[in-house]
Amino acid sequence: MKKAGKDIIKSALWVFAAVLTLCIIATGIILGGRLERFLSTKEKNVIELTPNLIEKSDTTQTVERVSSEAAKTTYRQTYFPGFEVEDDKGIWESNTEIEIFKINYKNETGDITVDGMDDKVVAPGTSNIYDFTVKNTGNIPIDYTLSAKVIFSDSELVIPINARFKNYSGKYLVGNEVTLEHISKLDGVTEKATMPQKTNGIYTLEWEWPFETGDDIYDTLLGDTAVDKDIRVTVVINTYAEAEIPETPDTGDGGITLFIIIAAVSFAAIIILIILKKKGEKTDGESYAQEQ
Amino acid sequence: MKKNIFMRLACVVLVLTLLSTCVISGTFAKYVTTNGAADNARVAKFGVVIQADGALFNESYLKATNTPADTGTLSVISNSSDDVVAPGTKNDDGLNFSINGQPEVSTRLDVTIESKNIYLKAGTYAVMVAAPEVSATSWEADKYYTEAAGVYTLSNAYAEDTDYFTMENKVVVADDYYPVVYKADLTTGTVEADSLAAIAADYAKKLNNNVAVAASDSSAISDTYTFTKEYDPNFNYASLNVAGDTLTWEWDFDAAGAGTYDGADTILGDLMAGTLTNAEVVKVDGTIEAPVAGTDSDANDYCLETSFSVNISVTQVD
Numbered sequence: 001m002k003k004a005g006k007d008i009i010k011s012a013l014w015v016f017a018a019v020l021t022l023c024i025i026a027t028g029i030i031l032g033g034r035l036e037r038f039l040s041t042k043e044k045n046v047i048e049l050t051p052n053l054i055e056k057s058d059t060t061q062t063v064e065r066v067s068s069e070a071a072k073t074t075y076r077q078t079y080f081p082g083f084e085v086e087d088d089k090g091i092w093e094s095n096t097e098i099e100i101f102k103i104n105y106k107n108e109t110g111d112i113t114v115d116g117m118d119d120k121v122v123a124p125g126t127s128n129i130y131d132f133t134v135k136n137t138g139n140i141p142i143d144y145t146l147s148a149k150v151i152f153s154d155s156e157l158v159i160p161i162n163a164r165f166k167n168y169s170g171k172y173l174v175g176n177e178v179t180l181e182h183i184s185k186l187d188g189v190t191e192k193a194t195m196p197q198k199t200n201g202i203y204t205l206e207w208e209w210p211f212e213t214g215d216d217i218y219d220t221l222l223g224d225t226a227v228d229k230d231i232r233v234t235v236v237i238n239t240y241a242e243a244e245i246p247e248t249p250d251t252g253d254g255g256i257t258l259f260i261i262i263a264a265v266s267f268a269a270i271i272i273l274i275i276l277k278k279k280g281e282k283t284d285g286e287s288y289a290q291e292q
Numbered sequence: 293m294k295k296n297i298f299m300r301l302a303c304v305v306l307v308l309t310l311l312s313t314c315v316i317s318g319t320f321a322k323y324v325t326t327n328g329a330a331d332n333a334r335v336a337k338f339g340v341v342i343q344a345d346g347a348l349f350n351e352s353y354l355k356a357t358n359t360p361a362d363t364g365t366l367s368v369i370s371n372s373s374d375d376v377v378a379p380g381t382k383n384d385d386g387l388n389f390s391i392n393g394q395p396e397v398s399t400r401l402d403v404t405i406e407s408k409n410i411y412l413k414a415g416t417y418a419v420m421v422a423a424p425e426v427s428a429t430s431w432e433a434d435k436y437y438t439e440a441a442g443v444y445t446l447s448n449a450y451a452e453d454t455d456y457f458t459m460e461n462k463v464v465v466a467d468d469y470y471p472v473v474y475k476a477d478l479t480t481g482t483v484e485a486d487s488l489a490a491i492a493a494d495y496a497k498k499l500n501n502n503v504a505v506a507a508s509d510s511s512a513i514s515d516t517y518t519f520t521k522e523y524d525p526n527f528n529y530a531s532l533n534v535a536g537d538t539l540t541w542e543w544d545f546d547a548a549g550a551g552t553y554d555g556a557d558t559i560l561g562d563l564m565a566g567t568l569t570n571a572e573v574v575k576v577d578g579t580i581e582a583p584v585a586g587t588d589s590d591a592n593d594y595c596l597e598t599s600f601s602v603n604i605s606v607t608q609v610d
Contacts, residue, residue: 081323092327101333104525107610113398114336115525123336123397125610132329142323151332159335211610223338223395223608234332243323266305273299 004280011276019269026261082137083144083195083241087130092239100130100205100235122161122233124219127208134168134239135200143194144241146203150187153232157222158184161209161233167191168201183207186235205235340393340529340606348387348539348600349377377410377472377598378564379545379557389602390535391499394528397608401521403499404603407492408514410543410560411586411595412469415577417559418462420444422570426456437580444580461562462576463555468512471557472598473544477537483553488600489515491539495602498534512591522609529606539600564596 085092089099104115105126114123136142148165152158163183164175173189175181186205195201213219222231426436431450437457438447444457467484474487476494481487489510496505496517509516523529545557562573563583575583575593583593 083325083327085327085329092329094326094328096327096329098329098331100331111398112525113610114396116334116336116396117526120331120333121336121396122333124608125397126336138323220338222335223397226335226337227339227393231335232332234330236328236330238328239326241323241325241327245321245323262305266303269305270299270303277299 007280011280015269015272015276018272019265022261022265022268026258026265029257029261079140079245080138081140081142081243081245082135083142083239083243084135084137085132085239086135087132092132098130098132098237100128100207101233102126102128122159122209123223124209124213125211128206130205131202132205132237133200133202134195136195136197138243139197140243140245141194141196142241142243143192144239145190145192146237146239147190148186148188149234149236149238150184151234151236152184153230153234157225157231159209159222159231159233160213160215160218161207163205163207165189165206166204168193168203180206180208183233183235336396338393338395338397338608340391340395340399342389342391342604342606344387344389344602346385346387346538348383348541377541377543379471379543379561382540382542382544384540386538386540387600388535388538389604391532391604391606392530392535393606394526394530395606395608396525398525398610399523399527400607400609401499401523402603402605402607403496403517403519403521404601405492405496405517406514406599406601407486407488407516408595408597408599409470409474409486409488410472410598411486411513411591412465412471412556412560413512413583413591413593414465414468415575415583415593416462416464417556417583418459418574418576418580419559419562419568420457420572420574420580421460423456423458424570426450426454428452431456442581444574459574459576459580460571461555461558463559465556465559469553469556469560471543471553471560472541474539474541476539486512486515488541488598492517492600495534495537498532498537499604501532509588511586511589513586513595514588514591541598560594560596563594 087098090096092098101120101122103118103120104112105123105128107113107125114121114126134144134146161183162175162180163186164180165173165186167173173191174185193201225231420437420439423436428450431447433448434446435458436447437444437459438451438454439445439457444459447454447456470481470483470486470488472488473481473483474491475481476491481490492515493505493507496519497503500519500521501523505517505519507515508518546554559573562568562571572582574580586592586595
């Protein structure tokens with residue numbers, strides 16, 4: 001009995017030692033990985049102070065490149081992603097009314113020449129330029145998609161409005177520097193880009209209903225029809241932004257690797273204990289047989 | 293038993309590790325946000341409608357349509373050149389035009405109003421009638437006239453083979469005579485002034501937002517008003533109050549039974565007849581000769597036509 005007890009204690013000590021050894025090894029691996037960056041003499045990558053937005057051609061590749069750059073110079077810190085769209089009136093929410101169109105318009109001398117009273121209107125000779133800004137307010141890069149939609153209330157009475165749409169880099173998504181295209185060209189326009197942290201970009205939408213379209217009869221028809229029937233144009237702009245938060249959760253214990261190691265150690269301890277148990281049972285059986 | 297304790301401890305550690313792994317993997321969140329904005333506008337209203345109803349004379353020409361292409365334009369020309377106006381005639385139905393609409397854009401109103409009225413200038417008129425049977429014995433002093441180059445002269449002696457004329461239907465027109473009296477709404481003129489010119493001036497004033505307009509061309513028989521007026525967005529054209537002014541006229545041949553202007557009406561009637569048989573209307577002021585018909589630039593002695601035309605267009609201005 002005493003011998004069996006000693007064997008048990010001995011076995012336990014061996015198990016404990018084995019487990020302790022594995023934990024020490026695991027801790028060493030983890031600490032070593034964390035301490036390595038303090039000991040390395042390699043020059044770190046530096047993110048531009050004023051980085052430009054990166055236009056996506058291959059989603060996966062670009063994201064990985066930006067993420068890896070951010071990871072190289074990011075130390076243990078709190079990550080806060082942030083994305084906003086705003087104009088001179090404020091920040092967009094989920095269905096914000098913006099001022100692409102106006103209630104009244106003035107001519108070059110400052111006189112109001114078109115006035116919808118309480119309604120936003122368009123008429124020959126009216127025009128407007130609308131700017132809005134997309135902003136990365138966080139400290140990690142963000143991928144965003146911008147899309148536009150144009151809806152006419154009457155498919156047969158199409159309003160002769162022309163437009164051009166320019167992105168943050170001066171590239172025209174509709175029209176060009178010289179020419180405006182019919183505003184229906186804006187429908188379905190989509191742009192995807194990656195925005196580095198703490199950057200912004202301005203989009204500009206410009207439209208006009210030429211005073212001299214060359215078809216006064218049609219312009220008059222629209223104006224006369226509008227007396228009894230609303231003929232409307234609607235412009236919708238949506239943005240979708242997403243970001244992958246880097247692999248350093250703010251838990252204080254060094255990451256998932258440690259837990260994998262602990263799980264492996266626990267599993268190994270279970271195997272060892274099973275083996276020892278089997279041996280112990282065999283030894284007990286032999287001792288019992290000898291005593292018999 | 294002790295081995296079992298170690299076994300259980302190892303199992304518990306394993307389970308806890310697995311649970312922790314699941315929880316930690318859930319904190320690796322993907323940030324997603326959406327934003328949206330929209331705006332819409334309607335076409336600004338125009339809808340200016342200019343309409344004309346009725347006619348002044350049987351030969352009136354109305355160029356006014358109400359199709360979407362022409363709602364901003366009206367042209368009405370009523371002309372009596374085909375002998376539809378004569379002593380004793382009138383038109384009670386008349387001509388009515390209106391302008392309505394409240395466009396939401398700035399507009400410019402272009403107006404041209406032209407009027408012309410039948411007229412006989414103040415003076416003495418008569419009809420020189422040929423006297424073919426005059427002889428030396430029947431000739432009388434202060435009765436017979438001879439004619440040379442359109443001028444009639446009182447004959448002071450009988451001459452053989454001479455055409456002689458007598459002066460008939462002599463009438464003194466004390467004041468300028470406008471036999472066709474026009475009436476619009478509450479405005480009624482008289483025969484002693486051009487009632488149509490007064491009405492034309494009144495229409496021009498109304499279309500100019502109740503500000504008097506000077507005639508761009510004026511004579512005793514015709515007036516022309518040409519002007520433009522700009523109005524701000526949402527100006528209500530109905531407020532010009534042009535609608536309801538029905539224009540009518542009458543040529544009262546007996547001056548309400550008094551017959552005051554019978555002689556003048558006769559002279560005008562003779563002039564309207566054109567060439568008289570063996571007779572000619574003359575004006576007896578100074579030289580005795582045919583009166584001079586009025587032109588666009590000078591009223592002269594008479595005018596045998598009356599007309600009224602209105603051209604209105606409303607155009608958006610930038």
